[in-house]
Amino acid sequence: MSSPRETPNDPEVSEAQIAVHWKEEPRIDPPAEFVAQANVADVAVRGRFAIGRFPECFREYAELLDWATPWHTTLDTERAPFYRWFVGGTLNAAYNCVDRHLARHASKPAFIWVPEPEGEPSRVLTYRDLYEHVNAFAALLRDRAGVNAGDRVTIHLPMVPELPISMLACARLGAIHSVVFGGFSGDACGVRIADSGSRVLVTMDGSYRNGKWLDHRGTADVAVAAARREGQEVDHRLFWRRHPERPGAVAPPAAGRDLDVNAELRRRRGSLVPPVPMPAEAPLFLMYTSGTTGRPKGCQHSTGGYLAYAVGTSRIYQDLHPEDIYWCLADIGWITGHSYIVYGPLALATTSVLYEGVPTFPDPARTWRIAAKLGVTTLHTSPTTIRLLRKADPDGPRRFDLRFKHLTTVGEPIEPEVWRWYYETVGRKRAVIVDTWWQTETGGVLCSTIPGLDPMKPGSTGPAALGIFPSIVDDEGVEVPAGSGRAGNLCIRNPWPGMFQTIWGDPERFLATYFRKYNRAPHSRDWRDWPYFAGDGATQSADGYFRVLGRVDDVINVAGHRLGTKEIESACLSVPDVAEAAVVPVHDELKGRRPEVYLALKPGSADPGAVVLAVARAIENQIGKIARPRAIRVVPDMPKTRSGKIMRRVLSALSNAQDVGDITTLANPEAVAAIQAMIDVRGRASPARVPDPAGPSDTNQ
Ligand code: WT7
Secondary structure (H helix, E strand, O other): OOOOOOOOOOOOOOHHHHOOOOOOOOOEOOOHHHHHHOOOOOOHHHHHOOHHHOOHHHHHHHOOOOOOEOOOEEEEOOOOOOOEEEEOOEEOHHHHHOHHHHHHHOOOEEEEEEOOOOOOOOEEEEHHHHHHHHHHHHHHHHHHHOOOOOOEEEEOOOOOOHHHHHHHHHHHHOOEEEEOOOOEOHHHHHHHHHHHOOOEEEEEOEEEEOOEEEEHHHHHHHHHHHHHHOOOOOOEEEEEOOOOOOOOOOOOOOOOOEEEHHHHHHHHOOOOOOOOOEEOOOEEEEEEEOOOOOOOEEEEEEOHHHHHHHHHHHHHOOOOOOOOEEEEOOOOOOHHHHHHHHHHHHHOOOEEEEEOOOOOOOOOOHHHHHHHHHOOOEEEEOHHHHHHHHHHOOOHHHHOOOOOOEEEEEOOOOOHHHHHHHHHHHOOOOOEEEEEEOOHHHOOOOEOOOOOOOOEOOOOOEOEOOOOOEEEEOOOOOEOOOOOOOOEEEEEOOOOOOOOOEEOOOHHHHHHHHOOOOOOOOOOOOHHHOOEEEEEEEEEOOOOOEEEEEEOOOEEEEOOEEEEHHHHHHHHHOOOOEEEEEEEEEEEOOOEEEEEEEEEEOOOOOOHHHHHHHHHHHHHHHOEHHHOOOEEEEOOOOOEOOOOOEOHHHHHHHHOOOOOOOOOOOOOOHHHHHHHHHHHHHOOOOOOEOOOOOOOOOOOO
């Protein structure tokens, strides 16, 4: 790990190397009004979660749930690092999120759904409504699609209440859901269907985004075809209707396979399906994320450990109370939405706002209008969205009667300047800011301030979460002294209930990616020998607060979402004229990072302009709009090491207008000057911008 200006001779670029380093910011106490009402404002909680109390400390989270059978062993490390939490216990996630609230909260709204078109009225779903819908849809899954406990069901839906309903219906049956973010292309969905072995796809006819009707039916056709190419048949497609009241056919003629869900449910009204008690370690869901190789990883999360961690951290870090109106702007198709829209908040009987569309549609004030109208107390979003809202209308929040008491940021480092806008203009210094660091793999928050207890520090996530014991380790495995402010790789020394259990179908990749690097004894059953390698660079300052610098692997964090450079490169290489492709992260003032693509063409290739367009299309079709590069450059020659490896680090330095460092050891140092000249001619302010075949991209978090 090194400072951003240094350029070590490592051929692979790391984001931390180009991360922005901020100076230490002064700490700010949480507003007294907030502290007075906080769920946790007593420092004794730290004692309860001290290392000597591990792992039993996590009982406190599990006890927030209703168990069908109590567990006998809190943590089983027999097959470390494939840990088992709350062994012997059984429970049902849907029961915990819905049924158990009926006694006291039947008529309390679980969701207030706000459609994107402003003329369309909001829809309120009470806990009783949710109970009825989940039961009816579970009956449909079971009786018409043959779904049983342990089966995988892929869900590709926009931000509509039907998404949590579909997830909870799977959970009710003990089936494993795999939600694919609605913005992923049909091809990307198909690859995930095949990897998970899903025979059932739940989708919708369409939805609204940025004022446009998006056709999901066509996407579902592409997904099924892509899955088939990978050897997986989809036996049933279940189509929800975005406008159930409107007539017209939703299911295409392949009637045996396609079901019109709303029509079926009208016939099934009142169906009840008993919740299936599942072992704590039964998988609850898969969530695909990007890694170092092209193939996405299906992170497998457990029922008991995951749910316990989601509910415990929702209570402590989101500080949810029964009377709060909570709005998390993340898409449910990402882990943030799973843990902090669906499972954690519902297990606490929270009222959540669910919004279909883009935060700035039809104008930048939309977010503030919704928040003011619904009396949102607790807002949860990403730095990218905050930057976007700030840029679009810096004084917007002042024009509305906003009553926030708690504001979360997640997904990327937040610049202190942006943090201050969130705190001063959005929160009016009356709301606490909570910067939470975690990952798809971790299931819940791992670093954060406890909002009622700890001072805030702009640009730093905060200390380790309760029961989490991180360390910062150098590449040789030597721990950087705690609190020294020196950068290294962020690791977690201990297991925790929310951590993923494995990568679906690929336990070897689970071991290799996260544990082998720092493992002390390959057959050890002692968790102390298995530090978790998070893939992020970080520093820890003397007060114990962590500052996350960014990825140290081939992952680009775009608008708080992970994209693998290899995934994008393999999309580029699917275009026949492309000989070589290299993707590097480039700093972007709104999205944090965006990919930039360098291409070398095969000899005698056609018009480079046509290839650029074909590559842009390939990326959009194979991954989705979120992966759209900021620029695609056709270069005469890629800079390479003498062993023939493309020097992505050098390309990244060029893209980011940084010093390329020592290039004398390259096989072809002249290639660097040629690319530099190309960039200078085009001008860095307006790089070879990628034509947009489908309108502006959006942030989705
Ligand atoms: C990566 C994980 C956590 C849910 C959303 C993203 C980056 C996450 C922070 C933060 C700085 C952050 C890391 C991490 N990240 N939170 N508060 N400060 N960086 O989940 O898609 O799995 O991405 O997001 O680089 O590794 P994800």
